[in-house]
Amino acid sequence: GESVGLHLPTLSVQEGDNSIINCAYSNSASDYFIWYKQESGKGPQFIIDIRSNMDKRQGQRVTVLLNKTVKHLSLQIAATQPGDSAVYFCAESSNYKLTFGKGTLLTVNP
């Protein structure tokens, strides 16, 4: 069956450092993958997505890498700021629905 999981449930970094959040997926038929950020009391906020035919995509301070060989997805946040503290979810899209991982709590220490 389909499943998306996260390697690390929590991640603590110093302000200014780079953060890397990892995700494993099992459905090789997924169309694309998305990273969401969820702050306390709010809904998930779209960060960046990547199509299954791509290996890398960059946004503002964020980069998503997709390794289809090992079914691995990662989100890199450059120069992490206190405002980046949140739970980050990876999700895979297949058959017009999203399957989410459990989430990683990112804490940025000043």
Next chain:
Amino acid sequence: KAGVTQTPRYLIKTRGQQVTLSCSPISGHRSVSWYQQTPGQGLQFLFEYFSETQRNKGNFPGRFSGRQFSNSRSEMNVSTLELGDSALYLCASSLDRGANTIYFGEGSWLTVV
């Protein structure tokens, strides 16, 4: 441009009651999906609506239902509420089915007592 709007934001219901949650998608978006978020199960897909028709359904009992109106607004209903239905219910919209970018609302917090 207004985002996805969900009402009510918070509600408390008693076991056995029923509840209706409302979602207004982003203007122009035609696809609406619903998700349940709990600490134990995370984010789980409930159903997807497009052109007033349910196109996809997750693994939830028949007590969970929904509908979509001609203006793309959607409602979901949970009947015979159970304690385990306490969760954050999230609505998401996208321009079309299979559209890359899916936007979520702030959710409706349901507590069943």
